[in-house]
Amino acid sequence: MFLVILLSFLAITCLGSPLTSPAYPTALGEVVHSLSLPGFQFRRVKPTTPLDLAAVKKVQNHFKISQVTHQEGGKRHRSVTSRFAQVQRDNGGFGYENITVVNAYAAxxxxxxxxxxxxxxxxxxxxxxxxxxxxxxxxxxxxxxxxxxxxxxxxxxxxxxxxxxxxxxxxxxxxxxxxxxxxxxxxxxxxxxxxxxxxxxxxxxxxxxxxxxxxxxxxxxxxxxxxxxxxxxxxxxxxxxxxxxxxxxxxxxxxxxxxxxIEPYWTIAMERNSSTGLVGIGGMPPVDVSASHVASTPILIANLIQKDITAYEPSFYTIVPSGIKYGSSSMVSQYPFILDSGTTLIYLPPDLAEAVNAQFQPPATYLWQYGTYFTDCDAIPPFFAVTIGNSDFIVSPKDLLNRQVKDPLTGLCQTGIASGGSGPYVLGIAFLTNVVMSVNIDTGYIEFYSHEFY
CATH class of the missing domain: 2.40.70.10 (Acid Proteases)
Structure with a gap:
């Protein structure tokens, strides 16, 4: 049964119209999201306690993470984009384009x-x-x-x-x-x-x-x-x-x-320009979120790999944002996104990735050898935000232009927005740097605190 569903999923080359029907409760008290991925049903992880966004919990149990530099010849294959690409190829699909090349520069x-x-x-x-x-x-x-x-x-x-x-x-x-x-x-x-x-x-x-x-x-x-x-x-x-x-x-x-x-959650706060960050185990690490706006969204269950247990148990940290805003445009839609600290870029549906990259000044160009978009290294990125709940989490222009990845032939730099093909889509470090993300296993929610300026 899963193979049939997976092949239906893989056959998509571009997602259809945005979601128009809302999430609805089931007899078990869970929430089922009817998404624009034919054959897939996404269920909310059933919460065990009420959600309390006002409780900002500080803990002493935290540790520092440090970005590992790229070594000549080494590839970064731990990104979820690589894993999903492999699943797709194993079932006759094509996966993310040139993902091996992209992952050579992943974090x-x-x-x-x-x-x-x-x-x-x-x-x-x-x-x-x-x-x-x-x-x-x-x-x-x-x-x-x-x-x-x-x-x-x-x-x-x-x-x-x-x-x-x-x-x-x-x-x-x-x-x-x-x-x-x-x-x-x-x-x-x-x-x-x-x-x-x-x-x-x-x-x-x-x-x-x-x-x-x-x-x-x-x-x-x-x-x-x-x-x-x-x-x-x-x-x-x-x-x-x-x-x-x-x-x-x-x-x-x-x-x-x-x-x-520990209390049943962990929190990650990445620091821009320093290749470091903090992870709190059982609470909030020592980062200032007093002026942050905050929102939450349920963790969803979705069978995205060839493992039946993931159809009814949580696996990846999967969410469905309320929408995407870019330039002067906004999109009210619900697509599944994986939150991944091992993926550098933001992977969007193809049409949306094309539209966002067209908003760069000058517009970004798709380079097939990388499978991502490139533009002038001094280009002006567009406004870009991910809407969660009723809050817009703005991605800094610094994270929308990856000057560390420069094409030697054209001299162009990679943008932070890539096409995720038929999905599922990914919010990688380009997004995570702009939020403090707290994964609450007890409530079944992920809480986001704005982290734009630091």
């Missing part, structure tokens, strides 16, 4: 974990759920699954610790991030410390082999998404990733909540 943020007392620097990823580190006996594979030199995977230092006890018997870890990047290994338990909070006996993975394009700094990944996206499987065959053998488990953030160590 990644690193954070320090302590595993059984040993330090590990890992990539923080809002679009995956597993926590894993590269083991001391890692085998680096090429795209043909042949062994190559370990330095070809561009990892940072190997993790020198061990599981507490033996690996979990008759289970293995296997994940595919996109465009052929894979990691396999064993699962076990360690005491994991993040932001001075320790989860004893947390299940994580130790990577034994894989195809990886790293940054020579980080040695693994910390996932912040829901348990439905974990990648544990029955058996010892690393190649077996059948969803029927999937064994969902409690990832790190979920364990912190279930163990009563």
């Amino acid at each position: 990644e943020y690193a954070v320090e974990l302590f595993l059984n007392g040993h330090s590990a620097t890992v990539v923080i990823d809002t679009a995956s759920a597993d926590t894993w580190v590269k083991g001391a006996n890692f085998t680096c594979l090429n795209p043909s699954n042949h062994t190559q030199g370990e330095d070809s995977c561009w990892f940072g230092p190997s993790f020198q610790g061990n599981f507490t006890g033996n690996p979990i018997p008759d289970q293995h870890f296997a994940i595919k991030y996109g465009d052929g990047e894979t990691i396999q290994g064993r699962l076990g338990y360690m005491d994991v410390q993040l932001a001075n909070i320790t989860v004893p006996g947390q299940e994580i993975a130790m990577a034994n082999q894989g195809i990886w394009h790293g940054n020579n700094i980080t040695s693994g990944v910390l996932g912040l998404a829901y348990p439905s996206l974990t990648s544990a499987f029955l058996g010892n065959d690393f190649e077996d990733t059948s969803q029927f053998n999937s064994v969902p488990y409690s990832p790190l953030f979920t364990s912190m909540i279930s163990d009563g160590l």
Whole structure:
């Protein structure tokens, strides 16, 4: 059934008319959004407590994230655009155009974990759920699954610790991030410390082999998404990733909540021009939102990958903004967007991306070799805002023109607005830099605070 739905989704080359029917309640008290994606139904994550936007919660448990610089030859494949592109290609579609080229310039943020007392620097990823580190006996594979030199995977230092006890018997870890990047290994338990909070006996993975394009700094990944996206499987065959053998488990953030160590939400605040940011675990990090306007929107459930559990359990942080405003135009529509700290750009429906890029002065031009739009490096970006609830969250002109990505032939610079094809669409760092985003698992909402000027 899912394959039929997915193929219907993939066949779309351009979305139709905007949504005209409102969300409506079901017998279960949930909300179903009838979106302009044929064959798809998006359900709201059922809240467990009332939403209180007035409660701005400060916590001491926060940590700093630092952007990892691009290494020659390395690609950024952890972006959700890459993952969805791979799903589409696996089912006869074309995926996002030239996503490998785009991801070569995508952002990644690193954070320090302590595993059984040993330090590990890992990539923080809002679009995956597993926590894993590269083991001391890692085998680096090429795209043909042949062994190559370990330095070809561009990892940072190997993790020198061990599981507490033996690996979990008759289970293995296997994940595919996109465009052929894979990691396999064993699962076990360690005491994991993040932001001075320790989860004893947390299940994580130790990577034994894989195809990886790293940054020579980080040695693994910390996932912040829901348990439905974990990648544990029955058996010892690393190649077996059948969803029927999937064994969902409690990832790190979920364990912190279930163990009563934190309040059930996390908050991210990225800083412009410094390649850093703050993440609060269980509350608001020390950022000033006293003058911010605030809005919220429900987290939605949507089966966007080949995993049946994501049809009825939360997975990605998916929202539906009320609309998009650009130049002097506005669009009242409801499209699904994924919030992803590993994606640099904002990916819109094709017609809308074209219209926004036409508003640059001078207008931006689509460059097929990148699959994105470019314009003069001193161009004037248009007004652009994402409407959530009744609030407009303005994207700074500084984030609408990516001067770090310059085409050597034309001398043009990349804009922050790209086409997302048939979707789903993505609000990446170009948007997230302009908000403080608080994901509240308890209420089933994401709260946004304006963060335009800092």
